[in-house]
Amino acid sequence: MLGAVALDGLPSADLPEVAFAGRSNVGKSSLINALTGRNTLARTSNTPGRTQELNFFNLAGRMVLVDMPGYGFAQAPKGLVERWTRLVNGFLKGRAVLRRAFVLVDSRHGLKDSDRDMMAMLDKAAVVYQVVMTKADKLKASELDAVRARTQQEILTRVAAHPTLIVTSSETGLGIPELRAEMTTLALGPSGT
Ligand SMILES: Nc1nc2c(ncn2[C@@H]2O[C@H](COP(=O)(O)OP(=O)(O)OP(=O)(O)O)[C@@H](O)[C@H]2O)c(=O)[nH]1
Numbered sequence: 001m002l003g004a005v006a007l008d009g010l011p012s013a014d015l016p017e018v019a020f021a022g023r024s025n026v027g028k029s030s031l032i033n034a035l036t037g038r039n040t041l042a043r044t045s046n047t048p049g050r051t052q053e054l055n056f057f058n059l060a061g062r063m064v065l066v067d068m069p070g071y072g073f074a075q076a077p078k079g080l081v082e083r084w085t086r087l088v089n090g091f092l093k094g095r096a097v098l099r100r101a102f103v104l105v106d107s108r109h110g111l112k113d114s115d116r117d118m119m120a121m122l123d124k125a126a127v128v129y130q131v132v133m134t135k136a137d138k139l140k141a142s143e144l145d146a147v148r149a150r151t152q153q154e155i156l157t158r159v160a161a162h163p164t165l166i167v168t169s170s171e172t173g174l175g176i177p178e179l180r181a182e183m184t185t186l187a188l189g190p191s192g193t
């Protein structure tokens, strides 16, 4: 629908929004495609850091999905990190229609410090966020259980984190109905909690 590389290029805020945040390559764009059933809507790639702007997708005039630029990739030049921080922080702080941020975490890695930094930014901006584990298809059930338990325990200690963790795979469709149900509730309700 629309991409914004700077804060003065944001689309008007007249629908409820949910944002997808996460380390570069975690599967944000793929998840948005899985949720919308449109394989080519959000551009996916094997090159980390491909999405460098805020991408807004209007869902049937009811809600807007925001694909956020990824973070945490190695060798990011300082200027890029600063630009990212200004754009993302400015967006999070000024967006009254933003109902929730989904913080995507790769099931193989669990929470990393860059995710903790992102969650701290969300805590500070008073944006409720929910952790979504991605690429669950890449792990054995026992490994998935272990990382899930660890992650669950940690998010219970965070100020603005939603207590429920959602485990997904854009490949198999695992967890997609659950995530969609959350989004429907957020699109309808005024408080979204
Ligand atoms: N096996 C598997 N691969 C996935 C899944 N989701 C994404 N991928 C792959 O992971 C890579 C990155 O996916 P993207 O959706 O582009 O990731 P992104 O978070 O949007 O990346 P940036 O825009 O660079 O921040 C692609 O090669 C995807 O095909 C999944 O659920 N399972």
Ligand SMILES: [Mg+2]
Pocket (backbone or CB within 6 Å): 028, 029, 030, 043, 044, 045, 050, 051, 067
């Ligand atoms: Mg992307």
